[in-house]
Amino acid sequence: MRILISGGAGFIGSTIARSFQEKSCNQVVVLDNLRRRGSELNLLSFKKMGVEFHHGDIREPDDLLDIPGSFDLMVEAAAEPSVQAGQQGSPAYVIGTNLHGTINCLEYARKRAGLFAYFSTSRVYSISSLRAIQLDETPERFEMAAQQTLPGISERGIDEGFPTNTARSLYGATKLASELLIQEYVDSYGIKAIINRCGVIAGPGQFGKTDQGVISLWVANHYFGLPLNYKGFGGKGKQVRDVLHPLDLVDLLSKQIDKPNYWNGEPFNIGGGRPISVSLLELTGLCRDIGGRSVAIGSTENTERVDVPLYLTDCSKAQRFFGWRPQRDIETIVSEIAEWVRSNESALRQIFAPETM
Numbered sequence: 001m002r003i004l005i006s007g008g009a010g011f012i013g014s015t016i017a018r019s020f021q022e023k024s025c026n027q028v029v030v031l032d033n034l035r036r037r038g039s040e041l042n043l044l045s046f047k048k049m050g051v052e053f054h055h056g057d058i059r060e061p062d063d064l065l066d067i068p069g070s071f072d073l074m075v076e077a078a079a080e081p082s083v084q085a086g087q088q089g090s091p092a093y094v095i096g097t098n099l100h101g102t103i104n105c106l107e108y109a110r111k112r113a114g115l116f117a118y119f120s121t122s123r124v125y126s127i128s129s130l131r132a133i134q135l136d137e138t139p140e141r142f143e144m145a146a147q148q149t150l151p152g153i154s155e156r157g158i159d160e161g162f163p164t165n166t167a168r169s170l171y172g173a174t175k176l177a178s179e180l181l182i183q184e185y186v187d188s189y190g191i192k193a194i195i196n197r198c199g200v201i202a203g204p205g206q207f208g209k210t211d212q213g214v215i216s217l218w219v220a221n222h223y224f225g226l227p228l229n230y231k232g233f234g235g236k237g238k239q240v241r242d243v244l245h246p247l248d249l250v251d252l253l254s255k256q257i258d259k260p261n262y263w264n265g266e267p268f269n270i271g272g273g274r275p276i277s278v279s280l281l282e283l284t285g286l287c288r289d290i291g292g293r294s295v296a297i298g299s300t301e302n303t304e305r306v307d308v309p310l311y312l313t314d315c316s317k318a319q320r321f322f323g324w325r326p327q328r329d330i331e332t333i334v335s336e337i338a339e340w341v342r343s344n345e346s347a348l349r350q351i352f353a354p355e356t357m
Contacts, residue, residue: 004030012119151163219334235299245332255324273315286334
């Protein structure tokens with residue numbers, strides 16, 4: 001199988017690229033603009049493994065068209081992934097990448113690819129609805145209350161029927177708009193596409209920041225002895241996310257490829273669910289226990305407009321269609337990140353902790 005991955009030097013894209021290149025029957029080609037610092041560190045492993053790399057930007061159609069040949073599968077993993085993108089300035093980059101770039105990828109796939117896999121986000125769901133989830137507060141986290149009034153929510157978490165009809169951040173809006181266009185391309189041109197709405201994905205190889213990749217940031221700051229901050233919802237660190245290891249996402253994609261009849265533009269919620277979830281307060285304890293080091297934790301009570309107190313994925317639909325369940329728990333994810341940071345301390349200090357050099 002010949003596979004093209006846009007955003008292929010990023011965290012998710014590079015994991016998919018290496019995983020599929022390891023199978024002798026595959027040839028993986030990667031396109032990336034290397035905008036996110038740290039993504040360039042993946043190029044050496046690509047070269048060793050035989051992954052073909054093209055430096056380019058999905059906002060530029062010619063950068064895609066310069067890649068020769070056709071592909072059995074195109075994976076659209078390029079994105080401006082921060083929910084804060086455009087909130088304090090111009091939205092040009094997030095709209096250009098997450099919407100116009102997806103259109104360019106769809107046009108490329110229409111002409112040159114068989115299957116089109118799109119990685120969307122749980123942030124397509126309305127902020128007002130996510131804020132309206134009824135919560136119980138425990139000593140270490142928020143939990144979903146037993147009684148809820150919104151559609152698309154149960155004790156398993158949030159499913160594909162949860163509201164998307166009001167504001168959701170510029171990031172979420174561009175991803176939802178891309179989903180709608182993908183469905184139109186399926187209907188109008190007969191392309192075979194699938195949409196995976198992912199929650200938090202975390203594991204070794206992620207260059208985390210406060211607005212995206214918080215699990216890696218938390219682990220790295222503990223390793224390098226840097227302070228952290230509980231922001232919003234009273235500054236207690238009780239906000240909760242479920243977490244998915246990228247190799248569990250690779251496992252899902254492999255199962256989806258084997259069932260092309262389901263590639264009809266439907267969205268699937270993908271995440272760790274309640275069993276693989278963590279609050280910031282619990283994450284702090286995990287980092288301390290696994291790394292053996294405590295750091296100063298500040299507190300900011302004010303909540304940003306785009307922040308939500310809890311998100312748990314109900315991935316029952318993906319489980320029914322593809323027989324898939326995530327296998328790697330939160331302790332494994334944190335431990336693997338800690339080992340990655342330890343093993344690559346010198347290079348990663350320049351990214352996570354340059355002020356300590």
